[in-house]
Amino acid sequence: MQLNDRQNDILNWVRDQGFLAIDNLADHYRVSTQTIRKDINGLCEHGLARRVHGGISRSSSSQNLSFFARQTLNANAKQVIAKRAVADIPDGASLFMGIGTTVEFVAKELLGKPGLKVKTNNLNVAAILCADSDIDVQVSGGRLRHNDRDLVGQETTEFFERFRVDIGLIGAGGLETDYGMLDFQEEEANVTRSILANARHRILLCDSTKWGRPAMVKVGGFEQIDAFYTDNLPREQDLSLLRRPGLAIVETGAEDIS
Numbered sequence: 001m002q003l004n005d006r007q008n009d010i011l012n013w014v015r016d017q018g019f020l021a022i023d024n025l026a027d028h029y030r031v032s033t034q035t036i037r038k039d040i041n042g043l044c045e046h047g048l049a050r051r052v053h054g055g056i057s058r059s060s061s062s063q064n065l066s067f068f069a070r071q072t073l074n075a076n077a078k079q080v081i082a083k084r085a086v087a088d089i090p091d092g093a094s095l096f097m098g099i100g101t102t103v104e105f106v107a108k109e110l111l112g113k114p115g116l117k118v119k120t121n122n123l124n125v126a127a128i129l130c131a132d133s134d135i136d137v138q139v140s141g142g143r144l145r146h147n148d149r150d151l152v153g154q155e156t157t158e159f160f161e162r163f164r165v166d167i168g169l170i171g172a173g174g175l176e177t178d179y180g181m182l183d184f185q186e187e188e189a190n191v192t193r194s195i196l197a198n199a200r201h202r203i204l205l206c207d208s209t210k211w212g213r214p215a216m217v218k219v220g221g222f223e224q225i226d227a228f229y230t231d232n233l234p235r236e237q238d239l240s241l242l243r244r245p246g247l248a249i250v251e252t253g254a255e256d257i258s
Contacts, residue, residue: 003074003209007039012212012234014049014056021055048209058214075105077207077231080252082106085169085205085229091115093166096195097125099150099188100171102205104128110135119163121151121191143187152187160194168199170225172206174213177237180221182213189217196224208232222247 003011006029014020022040026033040056043049049056082105089095092115097103099122107128110116114134120126121140129137140159142151170192174182181204183189196202204225211234222228222241227248233239243249 003042004039007043008208010039010056011043011048011209014058019052019055019057023054025055074207074209074231077252078102078105081205081207081229081231082109084250084252085203086110086113088227089113089167093117094163095119096160096163096165096168096170096199097122098168098170098192098195099148100205102171102207103169106169106205117165119160119165121156121159123149123151148188150188152185152191157190157194160191160198163198165199166201168195168202170195170202170204172204172210172215172219173217174215175206175210176212177239177241179218180224180241181219182215183217183219184215186217189219192219196220201226203227203229205229208234211237 010020010025022033022036025036025040029036040049040051044051044056049058078101081102085106086109089110091113094117097107097118097120103122104124107122107125110118110129111132116134117136117138118125118129119138119140121142123139123144126137126139129135140151140156142156142159143153144151170181172181172192173184173188176182181192183192202225204227206228208231223244225247227250228242229250229252231252233242233249233251
């Protein structure tokens, strides 16, 4: 699913206000209530907001989107982000690849790059990299999360702590200017923290829909990453904590994915 400009605007607005009425939205955008219902139905079907009587409200802070919704939401932007990030990964690098659908798009772009050594708890990443026998892949132990297709728990964090790799690639459940990276469950946050602590160069991969998502577990501030690849930064927020010396920010925008 690709959000149109009005859906992106509504999504940012409801995250700020908490509730938006259909009639007010129709008046604001000067369109019919039927058009607004179509827009918000798309948001709610993908778990980005919740239907309530007369309008929509924020999504839950304790539950992430479904795996399918995360895979399809803003997929073109994620593919472009992944392609741009992989262009900066040298041949022969050692990599941690963590949780997240954008990280999976990176795995697809890594196929054919020689000499890579990958450590991951992301089962979709491992499955994708099976297509290239020249990439050395090691999968962590841990508890399987069936709906997320990854492994978490103490065994998983200890797995990453055994290594010191060139690059750590991570996603996040949500982003906030004041608190940095957020996630929905403590176990997935612990995995990300372990990756950040044991990679020499730390790369965050997130599309713009992650800003303002109400994930409740703090992972770490932006000072813990070295590079941030995204499609677009939010223009209406104070990004002074993000724009710091030493942090490379790469905005891919609406580039062609061909």
